[in-house]
Amino acid sequence: MKIGLIVFMICASINAFCQNDDKKKHAIDVDAIRETQLTGDVGLRPTIMSAPASAQQVAQLLKKFPGKRYLTFPETRQNSIRLLDSLPKPWLSRTAAELSNFNGSAQPGEYYVFQIGVYAAAQQLDGLTVDIAPLSNAGKVGITDVTCFNTQGVDIAGKSYKKSLTVKSKNVLPLWFGIMVPENAAGLYKGLVHIKPHGLPATTVNINITVKGNKIENHGFNKDDKLSRLAWLNSKIALDNDVTQPYKQLGRKNDEISVLGRTIKLSAEGLPQDIQTYFDKNNQRLLPTSEPILANKMRFVVEQRGKQLQFSPAAISFTDDLPGATRWTTLLKSADVNIAVHGTAEFDGYLGYQLVVTPLKDIMVDDIRLEMPMSPQKSTYMMGLDKEGGFRPEKWNWKWDVLNKDQDEVWMGDVNGGLKIKFKGANYKRQLVNIYYSFGPLNEPESWGNGKKGGIDINTENKGAVLKAYSGSRLLRRGQTYHFNFDLLITPFKLINKSIQFGDRYYHTDIDTTKNFIKTASEHGANIINIHHKKDIYPFLDYPFMDENLPDLKAFIDSSHVHGLKSKVYYTTRELSVNAKEIWAMRSLNNEIIFPGPGINTRTLVNPKGVHPWLAANFKENFIPGWVATFTHGKYKGRQDLAVLTTPDSRMNNFYLEGLDWMCKNIAIDGIYMDDLALDRETMKRARKILDRERPGARIDMHTWNHYNEYGKFASSLNVYMDMLPYIDQLWIGEARNYDTPADYWLIEISGIPFGLTSQMLNKGGNVWRGMNYGITDRLGWFRSKTPEYLWLFWDEHNIEKKEMIGFWDKSNPVRSNNPEVEATIFKGRDEVLISVANYSDKDQKFQLNINWKALNLTPDEVTVEMPEITEFQEKKSIKWNDEIKADAAKGYIIVIKKKVVKVIPLDTNRHG
Structure with a gap:
């Protein structure tokens, strides 16, 4: 939610159904937004493309082109097509020649953008495709980098794709085109665009681009009105396998993989058999010795009539994509079922798995599940699956409920080692977040969820924890595949x-x-x-x-x-201002960039009584209104900025990255x-x-x-x-x-x-x-x-940055409070120790400090102890290290223990006597 939220909200405390059985239930402050006053001027004025033609005027236009099932309207980038459910008035005067010819002017080196509006005059147009011929100059091919953003592109994984389109009857589809003009281009360049709906004749639009003038700077990306930045949608920037700071190259030796501070050993089945962490208890340095995160190997189990099927694993095949990643595959075979295991490890501690279950015949199974045994030391805490972060309970039982719960993952661990596991299916899609979740919830994985049969149990075993993600009974049908995918993250990711x-x-x-x-x-x-x-x-x-x-x-x-x-x-993603110059082009991309929603019927916490009138008039359908920013001072006083939600994992991410690079x-x-x-x-x-x-x-x-x-x-x-x-x-x-x-x-x-x-x-x-x-x-x-x-x-x-932080969670902390409601963290230097004590109770508490002086390399006799004055934090107090101290409710202190300075009196060599 926007951080500016606080300005528009009232605070309402509600009880949030906290299900932490191992600690007191507590109220969570949820900020409820009061109704936003949607009265501000958005600042976007109507253009010549905003005025719709009447039905009678459209009918008159169509009479000029009898028998045409659809019409094409070439248009410049300056006049972004806004109306989707009617024709703009300027198009009424178009001649047949104007419907089939586009004339534009570009500069050398420019990424040149234009439009062709397709109007479905008599019926819905299905399977519409667009073919673009290269542009030639005096008969010689001169421009080959041409694209239609609506029908082709590059996704966030760098893969090219094509798609066909649908245009509803009596609607307009704006087709947006981009041409990368070479820096040495000059003169007239001609090309053809062929537009063809399924079952109808193709229409050819002649493209004539005159290239003249000086070479444009940075392809036109520096000027928003040229809309050249639409090229960013298809960017592959930073799509490489390099390592980022502060990580090191991933290492692999046979079936052992090493990343910063962690190692992974694979079992014969290709799953983690052992994961070790080298981080110290406070994540401030790496140690020469490690601690196990897993208590035993992870297992993928297929159970039939109370018995587990036995699989024979093939040899693991690795493909190293260094320095950043390695990938592997293996096949687990049984008489009735095969399981293809595809794994990936990356330099940051990410492990991705796709497990493809293929039955060789129709077979009824009791369960298909994943078992993940965690060591006692690395299963202290838990977060997820309806459990707020904190100590892990003795047992936890959870079922899939994606409509009411944004939950498909859980983290278990300790401060210096843990695992987060996220469960996915072939139908995975990224959800909308925070107050918009209900408009775009998770898909229940068809594999793990199994029609509400699936769930996750976490139980204490041998002082550790075993997670069992089960899917329940089902009939596996020959010829079908079942995708039991999951992601693992090994924490911590890096040193503090x-x-x-x-x-x-x-x-x-x-x-x-x-x-x-x-x-x-x-x-x-x-x-x-x-x-x-x-x-x-x-x-x-x-x-x-x-x-x-x-x-x-x-x-x-x-x-x-x-x-x-x-x-x-x-600079984030999730929402985009309607003031963005490319917003109309993005809106034309069939919900690819602008997330489809109830449109003018949307009700959210920001807009409980309806959307802003500007959105109602201009966007109408297939959108979700986002944040509303109201300017109260300065040059934009009286204005409102409106946003609409964007689609996760879309080409908007490519655009975002190029924008980041441009700003750098x-x-x-x-x-x-x-x-x-x-x-x-x-x-x-x-x-x-x-x-x-x-x-x-x-x-x-x-x-x-x-x-x-x-x-x-x-x-x-x-x-x-x-x-x-x-x-x-x-x-x-x-x-x-x-x-x-x-x-x-x-x-x-x-x-x-x-x-x-x-x-x-x-x-x-x-x-x-x-x-x-x-x-x-x-x-x-x-x-x-x-x-x-x-x-x-x-x-x-006190040079805190140079001191070693030892948290209250670290059992080797030399300073402990004798009151469980008061915790102590220290910042340890050679001659000075800062002790942060905090009362986590809503009542005053008395406590004493138990200090391991040897571990501090100090003695009580050689130090001074004080609470220094810190404005807005504490008043100065003189204390002794073993005093009983009172901490006010929900407050605390910083206590400074400092080695005394021994004054050395120099010998006066000039004295005689």
């Missing part, structure tokens, strides 16, 4: 970067005007500015590169660099801020590569709303986004988040530490005392936040 944890200090505000951003950030100790959308320099959601705001945005970023600050831009090269952004993103992990990986290559040291931070409520369908946010975490630098977790929760919830759902990241707090500034248990603060400038600058000053004064 302490320079990011303690050194990245954000100024992040919802104020419309940016005039004082740099001054405020500098004065209060921030070094990174996040430029949110709904700003005078960045007005429109997820479209930072509008011509009208780009000069101001670039000037701001340049100025921030002069002042020693970094500037990042809000042209306005020198220092990274991106992502908000409840809708990306797949491959696109996220590509985004990381672009930043690593173009802006080394650039940051990606991600915010997520708390999805664990009736609106988000009870999903744990970090489960939803975990496959993105390897490429993210920092989290911002807090919107609709209840911080009055136990320490195990904080550790798993908020801190980011079990995944090799750290987080920051949001809602009402979070809880600064509990936050210090994880080395996190809130952000400067956000609505109702505290001011973290005083903790930043304390961190700098």
